[in-house]
Amino acid sequence: MFQLFRLGGDAFKARSAERDAETDRARVLSVLTAIDGALQASKDEHSGLSTRIDEVLARAAVTVGLASDEYLDREPHLSHHLSLFDAEIASGQRRLQELSTMIDYLRSMKAELLSRFPELR
Numbered sequence: 001m002f003q004l005f006r007l008g009g010d011a012f013k014a015r016s017a018e019r020d021a022e023t024d025r026a027r028v029l030s031v032l033t034a035i036d037g038a039l040q041a042s043k044d045e046h047s048g049l050s051t052r053i054d055e056v057l058a059r060a061a062v063t064v065g066l067a068s069d070e071y072l073d074r075e076p077h078l079s080h081h082l083s084l085f086d087a088e089i090a091s092g093q094r095r096l097q098e099l100s101t102m103i104d105y106l107r108s109m110k111a112e113l114l115s116r117f118p119e120l121r
Contacts (some may be wrong), residue, residue, distance in 0.1 A: 028117050033114065039106040044101040053092040060085040 015023075060082060114121055 016107070028113065029120060032110065032113055032120055035110045039103065039110065042099050042103050042106060046096060046103065049092055049096055049099070053089060056085055056088050061092055
């Protein structure tokens with residue numbers, strides 16, 4: 001009653017379950033590897049930026065001086081440098097917050113992926 005049609009001369013055959021599982025594992029592992037790479041890059045950027053902000057804070061502290069009335073007779077170029085330091089620090093702290101948020105997000109993604117595929121641990 002039913003005839004099997006041959007495409008290209010070969011009968012249809014599905015892959016083995018083991019091969020399917022291996023393919024799926026490789027796909028999920030590539031996502032996990034990408035998340036790990038992005039997470040490490042974000043941590044490295046956060047660490048480096050944090051160090052640079054600390055250096056700018058130290059330079060700004062030296063520029064400000066120790067006296068409480070230092071700002072009254074501060075040379076104009078020093079005030080200009082303090083304004084630049086302030087802008088750098090604010091920009092750096094904004095980026096640190098963004099990186100912290102990104103790191104939390106990537107950790108969450110990794111945890112979710114590993115909860116669904118615990119064999120990748």
